[in-house]
Amino acid sequence: MIILDRMLQERQRDSRPIKVALIGAGYMGRGLALQLLRYTPGMELVAIANRTIAEAERAYREAGVERVQRVDTPAALESQVRKGAYAVTDDALVVCQAGGIDAIIEVTGEIEFGAHVVMSAIEHGKHVVLMNAELDATLGPILKVYADRAGVVISNADGDQPGVIMNLFRYVQGIGCRPVLAGNMKGLQDAYRTPETQKGFAEKYGQKAHMVTSFADGSKISMEMAVVANATGFTVARRGMLGPACDHVSQAAEKFPRESMLDGGLVDYVLGAQPGGGVFVIGYNEDPIQQGYLNYYKMGEGPFYVFYTPYHLCHFEAPMSVARAVLYADATTAPLAGPVVEVLTAAKKDMKAGEVLDGIGRFTSYGLADNAEVCRAQHLLPLGLSEGCKLTRDVSRDEVLSYEDVVLPEGRLCDRLRKEQNDHFS
DSSP, X not given: OTTHHHHHHHHHHTTOOEEEEEEOOSHHHHHHHHHHHHHOTTEEEEEEEOSSHHHHHHHHHHTTOOOOEEOOSHHHHHHHHHHTOOXXXXXHHHHHHOSSOOEEEEOOOOSHHHHHHHHHHHHTTOEEEEOOHHHHHHHHHHHHHHHHHHTOOEEEOTTSHHHHHHHHHHHHHHTTOEEEEEEEEESOOOTTOOTTTTHHHHHHHTOOHHHHHHHHTSHHHHHHHHHHHHHHOXXXXXXXXXXXXOSBGGGGGGSSOHHHHHTTOEXXXXXXXXXXXXXXXXXXXXXXXXXXXXXXXXXXXXXXXXXXXXXXXXXXHHHXXXXXXXXXXXXXXXXSSSOSEEEEEEEXXXXXXXXXXXXXXXXXXXXXXXXXXXXXXXXXXXGGGOTTOEESSOBOTTOBOBGGGEEOOTTOHHHHHHHHHHHHHO
């Protein structure tokens, strides 16, 4: 940020803004539009794509832009960009294919739709910033292979927990400590929450009930920590992670097995700790002289030290990932190679053969993080691919599902990419 702010101000002075398009105009998308249009110098939100075009217009309007042009072809969009005008469309591929756009921010939370969008954007030479941990956790490694081949950056976003964790991770490394655990903070964990139980909270904040449910039932944090695991090489200590309770995150170093932290590193979370909106990294330093200094600086006696950021400000910070990608070819968060941690599918209730799974944050299933080698060996069904799958047998609540337990929908890009990912990194 210390470098990026100056570079963006220079872009603003020179009338050379980074041109950005947004895919998705829901709760988070509207916040992003506001941030980009009002509070981010050197960057211009030239287009918004949303399946309900009125919501794209609403995002512009709430950010103070009344005049937008509806477009339905890449050429029409390119014309608007050249004029310095704003455009909306209900076809995300129009945005991906149009020239004159440097980067897209994908913020839908959808797997199949998001896969089509990202593949098209990469094909047409655009950097991609994901506010879509679900897609990243499921297909991030193979999407990065395509991005690398095309010479563009794909990255999870600053402001989302994975991005804030990775910024802190790099900071801890930079001061000479060894990160041994990358952690998230969670206030509630109940695998059996549904859109019905979360309806009131969702309505209060103008969010979708299934998205709020994915927070409460543990699916979202599993996705986020899989993204971090793939970016660090860290694993989980057990299926579902440990998730110990504590009063304040500063106590976290005492809550996790030291041997596991030192043996390759862990991703995990703490439950109920203050400050509630933050993330943390446990760093290790065995230098006795440095330990003395760290103790003087109120970090404790060590050798395990808890570094934390007390908040994550999703849409406020996400534009910084665009700037990092466009200006420095730097990804905030991206896979190192193949999957390290996966998110498997567990039954939220008893179900009968022939029932169809309804996807993330809904009524039939929830996600659990487990190490990728276990998921491969047991042929487990990723939660990100579960929507639309038909059960081939009766299952009990909390039972973990394999590919043999379901029939996949036909013709999905996400399944083809998943197979390619498995083959590429096998």
